[in-house]
Amino acid sequence: xxxxxxxxxxxxxxxxxxxxxxxxxxxxxxxxxxxxxxxDLTRxxxxxxxxxxxxxxxxVVxxxxxxxxxxxxxxxxxxxxxxxxxVELSLNKNLLSSNLSDKISSEVPCCSTNQIYGDEVVxxxxxxxxxxxxxxxxxxxxxxxxxxxxWAISFNISLVSLTSLLCxxxxxxCFSNLPSDARSLMKTPYxxxxxxxxxxxYSHIGLVVNLRSIxxxxxxxxxxxxxxxxxxxxPLFKSSCNEFWPILGRVANVPSLKSVIFPIGIxxxxxxxxxxxxxxxxxxxxxxxxxRHGLIVSDKIISISIKGFILDTPAKSFILNTKGHTGYYxxxxxxxxxVWIQNRMTFPELNAPLRSHxxxxxxxxxxxxxxxxxxxxxxxxxxxxxxxxxxxxxxxxGVVRNLMYLWISGPVPTRLPSKIISEISSELVxxxxxxxxxxNRKPRSLTEIKRWKATEFRQFLLYTGPVILKxxxxxxxxxxxxxxxxxxxxxxxxxxxxxxxxxEYSKYAKNLLIHFVKTTMKLYGCxxxxxxxxxxxxLVDSVDHFxxxxxxxxxxxxxxxxxLKKIVRKGDKPLxxxxxxxxxxxxxxxxxxxxxxIEEFPKFLKPHFKGPLLNTSDPNxxxxxxxxxxxxxxxxxxxxxxxxxxxxxxxxxxIVFSNEKQKMVVIGRQFLEKTNFYNSPFLDSSAxxxxxxxxxxxxxxxxxxxxVGKIILLPxxxxxVAFPLLHLV
Numbered sequence: 001x002x003x004x005x006x007x008x009x010x011x012x013x014x015x016x017x018x019x020x021x022x023x024x025x026x027x028x029x030x031x032x033x034x035x036x037x038x039x040d041l042t043r044x045x046x047x048x049x050x051x052x053x054x055x056x057x058x059x060v061v062x063x064x065x066x067x068x069x070x071x072x073x074x075x076x077x078x079x080x081x082x083x084x085x086x087v088e089l090s091l092n093k094n095l096l097s098s099n100l101s102d103k104i105s106s107e108v109p110c111c112s113t114n115q116i117y118g119d120e121v122v123x124x125x126x127x128x129x130x131x132x133x134x135x136x137x138x139x140x141x142x143x144x145x146x147x148x149x150x151w152a153i154s155f156n157i158s159l160v161s162l163t164s165l166l167c168x169x170x171x172x173x174c175f176s177n178l179p180s181d182a183r184s185l186m187k188t189p190y191x192x193x194x195x196x197x198x199x200x201x202y203s204h205i206g207l208v209v210n211l212r213s214i215x216x217x218x219x220x221x222x223x224x225x226x227x228x229x230x231x232x233x234x235p236l237f238k239s240s241c242n243e244f245w246p247i248l249g250r251v252a253n254v255p256s257l258k259s260v261i262f263p264i265g266i267x268x269x270x271x272x273x274x275x276x277x278x279x280x281x282x283x284x285x286x287x288x289x290x291x292r293h294g295l296i297v298s299d300k301i302i303s304i305s306i307k308g309f310i311l312d313t314p315a316k317s318f319i320l321n322t323k324g325h326t327g328y329y330x331x332x333x334x335x336x337x338x339v340w341i342q343n344r345m346t347f348p349e350l351n352a353p354l355r356s357h358x359x360x361x362x363x364x365x366x367x368x369x370x371x372x373x374x375x376x377x378x379x380x381x382x383x384x385x386x387x388x389x390x391x392x393x394x395x396x397x398g399v400v401r402n403l404m405y406l407w408i409s410g411p412v413p414t415r416l417p418s419k420i421i422s423e424i425s426s427e428l429v430x431x432x433x434x435x436x437x438x439x440n441r442k443p444r445s446l447t448e449i450k451r452w453k454a455t456e457f458r459q460f461l462l463y464t465g466p467v468i469l470k471x472x473x474x475x476x477x478x479x480x481x482x483x484x485x486x487x488x489x490x491x492x493x494x495x496x497x498x499x500x501x502x503x504e505y506s507k508y509a510k511n512l513l514i515h516f517v518k519t520t521m522k523l524y525g526c527x528x529x530x531x532x533x534x535x536x537x538x539l540v541d542s543v544d545h546f547x548x549x550x551x552x553x554x555x556x557x558x559x560x561x562x563x564l565k566k567i568v569r570k571g572d573k574p575l576x577x578x579x580x581x582x583x584x585x586x587x588x589x590x591x592x593x594x595x596x597x598i599e600e601f602p603k604f605l606k607p608h609f610k611g612p613l614l615n616t617s618d619p620n621x622x623x624x625x626x627x628x629x630x631x632x633x634x635x636x637x638x639x640x641x642x643x644x645x646x647x648x649x650x651x652x653x654x655i656v657f658s659n660e661k662q663k664m665v666v667i668g669r670q671f672l673e674k675t676n677f678y679n680s681p682f683l684d685s686s687a688x689x690x691x692x693x694x695x696x697x698x699x700x701x702x703x704x705x706x707x708v709g710k711i712i713l714l715p716x717x718x719x720x721v722a723f724p725l726l727h728l729v
Contacts (some may be wrong), residue, residue, distance in 0.1 A: 002038040141177045146589055148178075149185055153585055158569060159183060172634070186584040192576045197278045200242075200269015203579045204282040207290060210249065210262040213586060215297050218256060225295070226253040226307040229264075230557040231315050233272055234565060236574055240271045244578070246564060247283050248557050252307045261560040263582055270574035273314075276319050277374050284374045291379050306378060308386045308546065310554055312393040313531060320387070321373040325531040329367040331355075332387060342527040347534035350514055357383050388542035388552040389535050395491060396457040398532030401449075403462075403484070406524060408446060414524050420472055421446055427468040428460075434714050436639050438631055438725055454558065461488050462495075463723050466677070467714045482681070483523055486516045487536075489682055494539065494549045495726040499688065501547070508683070510540040550727060602704060603627040604655060604664065612654055614667060614701055621657035628668075630728040631710040633666070641711040641722070642666070644702055649674070649693055649711055649722055655704070664704045669696040677721050689724040692716060 025496065041049060152162050162182035169175040177183050211225065227249050245267040251257040265283055273279040294301040309316075313325045316332060323330040326345045329340045336352035338345045355365075360383040361376055363369045375381060403434040408421055410722040425445040432442040440455050443464055465489050473481040485599040490512035492499075499505040513536045521529055539549075546552035546642050567581040568574045606624035613619055625634040633652055639653045652668040671693035677685040685691065693713070710728075713720045 012687060064561070117275060130519070144175070145178065145185060145199075149584075149588055152182070152186065153588055156399075156567060156569075159186070159188070162186070187587040188580050189583050192579045194575065195282075196273045197267060197269070199271055200267055200273070201575055202265060202267040202273070202279065202282075204265040204286075205263050205579070205582065207249065207264055207283075207286050207304075208295065209586070210264065211290075211295050211302075212297055214251065214257065214260060214262070215295070215302070218254065220254060220256060222254060222302060224253065224303040224305070225251055226305050228252045228308055228310055228552070230310045230550070230554060231319055231559065232312060232554065232557065233315065234561045236268075236565065236568060238729060240571060242268060242571075242574060243271065244268055244273055244561075244564060244574075245279070246561070248560060250556065252551070259556065261556055264563070266564075266578060268578075272318065276321055277372070279367045280319060280374045284378060287378055305380055306386065308388055308552065309375075310390055310552060310557060311387065311575070312390055313535075316387060319373060319375065320383070321371045322368055323370060329365060330531065331534065331538075333384065333389075333535075333541065335365065335368075336534075339526075344527050344530055345422055346526055346529045347531065348521065348526050348529050350517065353676060355384055357385075360384065385545045385608075387539075388546050389539055390552065390554045391491070391494075391539065391549045392454050392458075392554040392558065394532050394535045394539070395487075396454040396461065398403065399451070399487065399536065400457045400461050402528070402530075402532070404449060408449065410524075416477075420477075420688075423472045424468055427472065428464060431464050431468075432716055434638050434712065436710065436712055438710065438728060454555070458727060461711055462492060464714065464728060467716050467721050470678075471716070478522065479519075483516065483519045485678060485682065486512045487520070488677075489688070490516070491549070492688055492726055494543050494722075496688070497548050500543050500549075506540055506543065510537075512682075513537060513539060587649060601627060601629045602664075602707075610654075612667060612699060614699065616658050616660035616701075617665075617667070618657040618659050623655040626655055626704060626707075628707070631725060633707065633710060638713065639710075640668070641713050642707050643689070643709045643711050643724060644706045645708055646706070647689075648702070650700070650702060651696065653699070658701065661703065665701045666704060666707070667699055667701055669698070670700050671695065671722070672697050674722075677716075689722075691722045692719050693722045 019649050124510070131369065148162075148166075151157070159182040162185065163180070166178050166180060166182060168342075170178055170180065182188075192203055193674060194203045196202075207227075212637040215222065228251075230248040230250070231245065234246065236242045236244060247264040247266070249262050249264050251260060259298050267273055267279055272583075287304075291306070296302075311319070316322075316331065317324045320332070321330065328345070329335065330338065330345070330353065331347060331352075334354050336347050336349045338347050359365065361539070363372075376383075397683055407416045409415065425447060428443040429445055435442050441453065441459070443459065444452065444456065466485055469481050469484060490509040493505050493509040496499050500509075516534055517529060517533055520533060521622040542552055543549060564578060568577050570577070585612070604623040608622050608624055609619065610622070611619075613622075624636075625632060632639065632642055633655075635653055635655065641649065642652060643649050649671045650666065650668040652666045652672075654667040656665060656667060658665045671691075672695040674686070674691040674693055677692050679685065710725045711722045712725060713722055
């Protein structure tokens with residue numbers, strides 16, 4: 001009468017109902033002999049057994065015996081009046097004793113408001129505080145489950161290890177509500193939907209499910225979403241030819257989501273997919289649907305568009321179905337015909353005619369196209385502007401790495417003496433102590449250059465390289481230094497939000513890149529003007545449509561690829577493993593939250609009382625660190641150098657509240673002398689915020705609101721060179 005229907009029970013309640021039902025069945029000797037065990041029943045048989053059990057439990061038995069009523073948990077008078085006089089409701093809490101089944105048969109001949117099944121009493125009619133306590137415990141249990149789930153995701157805990165932990169926790173009565181199996185806690189899917197795509201399989205996760213999860217956790221009022229799509233290959237194991245080809249997404253037009261990367265689909269097989277049409281089919285169909293109809297969330301329609309595809313050269317030729325980078329007509333930006341020199345395809349021409357969107361769609365250049373691509377069916381996609389050049393692969397892992405390889409192990413005319421290579425390595429090791437926390441890796445010796453990552457080549461190009469090479473190359477290699485510096489300056493301009501949008505600086509950067517390519521042919525030979533080197537000529541065009549180079553680079557996607565690789569725990573069925581792990585992550589309440597920047601900045605961290613202080617400082621409000629949205633300033637070197645709106649560079653020694661100004665300020669020493677690090681034949685370095693600094697002042701006070709960036713200080717002779725951090729966009 002008051003017993004919950006089976007379908008309304010929780011998972012725990014269903015299990016307890018089953019135990020009670022099985023216990024009743026086993027009391028009858030005939031049932032033991034002729035009835036199947038519940039575990040041996042089919043799914044249909046189990047359902048019938050449950051229905052029969054529920055029907056028995058809900059029967060109301062008339063009795064003339066008066067049962068005692070527990071005053072501490074009275075029945076509502078309105079409900080009692082409506083019941084038959086012969087039906088008494090027992091609220092005896094002693095039913096929770098060990099001989100529970102005996103008391104049920106002898107003391108409770110009728111259905112009680114405390115419906116009993118298994119070892120638990122659930123109260124449906126009560127005005128006491130017991131229900132509040134029960135719900136509080138229930139909520140605490142849910143919070144514990146979610147915390148355990150987040151912990152397992154954060155530390156990549158295997159299901160076997162998590163199951164073992166759950167079994168230990170359940171030994172204590174406080175954790176009896178926890179599931180016994182990690183798959184229940186993590187909501188691991190039973191199976192993974194895959195489609196065969198030669199020579200492997202593909203699993204489509206979906207755009208809609210990701211975008212809805214993102215929308216639920218963002219505070220901004222979003223009316224449109226512009227997507228950046230990344231596709232790249234990822235080798236899984238050194239001992240296997242299996243590799244992933246994931247389709248990843250990123251929201252380009254919402255600042256708080258710039259770090260959020262989400263998987264749309266994943267291919268796994270012994271080599272990349274043979275046909276791009278099969279690989280892209282599900283992604284293209286879903287994308288077209290979203291672009292035409294929008295994303296519907298909470299009775300609101302959000303418009304969706306594809307801003308661009310961030311791809312390296314091999315991936316671009318694969319999904320566009322065009323010639324690879326070794327083809328004669330392989331440049332995606334111009335129609336230049338390559339020249340085969342010393343077993344390399346080179347592109348020495350600097351002013352070839354540019355390709356057009358219309359010509360691409362109509363496939364007018366038969367020497368460029370290998371077939372059709374499904375991407376032409378996506379509305380609003382521009383096949384020149386929507387496919388920017390990725391400077392991570394083009395510049396960092398392409399031009400800079402090849403240039404340094406030529407210095408270390410190239411042919412004799414381009415190879416540097418071993419003494420100079422050793423000096424460069426020594427200087428790099430010295431600069432470890434000058435590297436702020438915004439750098440993922442410290443400088444390493446050139447003896448390890450084969451293991452350098454893209455971030456290390458970027459660091460050498462923008463910061464450490466110009467300082468070290470100026471001291472090592474000297475006059476004997478001045479032409480090599482100026483050649484390298486022209487690339488460093490041009491990329492610095494294109495990375496800066498302030499300079500890349502300035503027509504004058506943008507034009508200057510393009511001329512510098514053309515000069516760099518020309519000089520490469522003179523210093524090293526035409527055979528080194530390969531696809532990557534040629535791409536520098538078109539790099540500024542990508543900035544014109546996407547902004548600073550970091551906004552259209554593969555760096556954030558590359559970090560996510562490594563995350564995918566880490567969650568593969570063994571060599572068997574890697575695709576199923578990854579999809580299940582991603583499903584577990586997406587079912588978590590904290591999904592995306594660590595990447596979504598929704599906090600208010602600046603944040604003042606690590607309070608202390610050490611000083612130094614000025615006369616107007618509040619000694620009770622001192623801090624050691626300030627966290628901004630994309631960098632942090634602390635009171636310890638090398639994270640203490642900041643630049644202000646007025647252009648002053650300050651070494652921070654304390655962060656404190658000013659009683660006079662009634663706001664937070666920094667106390668520090670300002671560099672009084674600033675000179676150019678380089679000038680002719682280039683522009684003055686001070687125009688880009690690069691200075692040789694020296695001579696510190698006495699303690700001064702400056703407002704935290706005036707801080708505009710962070711500085712890296714590198715040793716140079718008896719002074720220091722100050723570079724503004726550019727890779728934080």
